[in-house]
Amino acid sequence: xxxxxxxxxxxxxxxxxxxxxxxxxxxxxxxxxxxxxxxxxxxxxxxxxxxxxxxxxxxxxxxxxxxxxxxxxxxxxxxxxxxxxxxxxxxxxxxxxxxxxxxxxxxxxxxxxxxxxxxxxxxxxxxxxxxxxxxxxxxxxxxxxxxxxxxxxxxxxxxxxxxxxxxxxxxxxxxxxxxxxxxxxxxxxxxxxxxxxxxxxxxxxxxxxxxxxxxxxxxxxxxxxxxxxxxxxxxxxxxx
Ligand SMILES: NC(=O)c1ccc[n+]([C@@H]2O[C@H](COP(=O)([O-])OP(=O)(O)OC[C@H]3O[C@@H](n4cnc5c(N)ncnc54)[C@H](OP(=O)(O)O)[C@@H]3O)[C@@H](O)[C@H]2O)c1
Numbered sequence: 608x609x610x611x612x613x614x615x616x617x618x619x620x621x622x623x624x625x626x627x628x629x630x631x632x633x634x635x636x637x638x639x640x641x642x643x644x645x646x647x648x649x650x651x652x653x654x655x656x657x658x659x660x661x662x663x664x665x666x667x668x669x670x671x672x673x674x675x676x677x678x679x680x681x682x683x684x685x686x687x688x689x690x691x692x693x694x695x696x697x698x699x700x701x702x703x704x705x706x707x708x709x710x711x712x713x714x715x716x717x718x719x720x721x722x723x724x725x726x727x728x729x730x731x732x733x734x735x736x737x738x739x740x741x742x743x744x745x746x747x748x749x750x751x752x753x754x755x756x757x758x759x760x761x762x763x764x765x766x767x768x769x770x771x772x773x774x775x776x777x778x779x780x781x782x783x784x785x786x787x788x789x790x791x792x793x794x795x796x797x798x799x800x801x802x803x804x805x806x807x808x809x810x811x812x813x814x815x816x817x818x819x820x821x822x823x824x825x826x827x828x829x830x831x832x833x834x835x836x837x838x839x840x841x842x843x844x845x846x847x
Contacts, residue, residue, distance in 0.1 A: 609670065611823060612640065624674065637668050638652065674697045721815070745796055
């Protein structure tokens, strides 16, 4: 049984992940973390409780996963490293995550701004299209719900970085915040008289939660180091 601590457990993503984990036979939730003053603190979750301090539950878990705010990620990585527990962050909007490399010498750490399997395949398709459509204009558009804190999305920034790695080109990102849209990414390649559009639409947060579960099963079997979702996909599907 893999025992999971969820940081940001009452948020949109944390609660979707907890719900799915509690249906799995090989995974369980042994506690959650929320900010000081959150009304859920002290209430039960899975086989444990919601606390404000990861230190108080870290010894009960095999892995900690975070969907919270970027300001807490480094502290959480440090707590996991001290306790020798793997750490996954799905949080986005970080200004600088360099310090996390220090902790990845002691534990496996996975940084995944998007756990969706479709988005991770989109990265590969965008890389291929960029290599082939040399003279085409490229635009990225991302659309998310009104409450999303970071702009542009971590996924749009990753798509932009991939295009830059492949072609050296800086690509504009347009961000739209509207309604309760879970997450949509469009990469548009426009050439003379034609257009190629690569589009990913997440219909529900379960798309990310299912990917996060794959990441949890992956990370508990890894040596210390920094990992990303492509490593998770390679672990499950050789060749992707
Ligand atoms: N990697 C992916 O696939 C993926 C997918 C979707 C979203 N995300 C990212 O995941 C993060 C969370 O997204 P969300 O939509 O779940 O946001 P959310 O609904 O706002 O959830 C964040 C949760 O973290 C809590 N929190 C705030 N400060 C905290 C602290 N110091 N310690 C522990 N918990 C704290 C929040 O509490 P309050 O409500 O009191 O603020 C809230 O319950 C964002 O960065 C988002 O972009 C990633």
